[in-house]
Amino acid sequence: MNLCPSCGHEHDNNAVRCPECGSFYSKIIEMIDAEAADEEKHTLRGRCKRILDSGDIKLALLQEWQQIKAGLSKQALFALFVIFAFVFALIITVL
Ligand SMILES: [Zn+2]
Incomplete structure (x- = not known):
């Protein structure tokens, strides 16, 4: 009720x-x-707000980072890796 x-x-x-x-x-x-x-929990603004609201910014940042890392799937990490590798290869060829 x-x-x-x-x-x-x-x-x-x-x-x-x-x-x-x-x-x-x-x-x-x-x-x-x-x-x-x-x-809000998953937006950058929400994250920043929570970090600033908490007393210990360093600890809050660490917790946020762990959350982001846990949220990233293996596929997302692979995509990031490919992007980095591509950019790296591009820089190498330009140099
Ligand atoms: Zn009523």
Whole structure:
């Protein structure tokens, strides 16, 4: 059971609108917020914000880096390697 945010009336989890006061539950808004927060986690801005917000910037940076590394798949790492190899080869031929 949940409580209506505007009048406190109890309702089951499936209800979208409060039968008591008629206001829509914030479920949808919460979902959007949760999604935005989740997306924020993976954006550069979100990362920077979290790093700056935390007291220990060095530790936060390390944690972020570990997260990024864990998020990268083997394919992504391979793609990065190919790009680096290509750029390297290009530089060598130009020189
Ligand atoms: Zn209500």
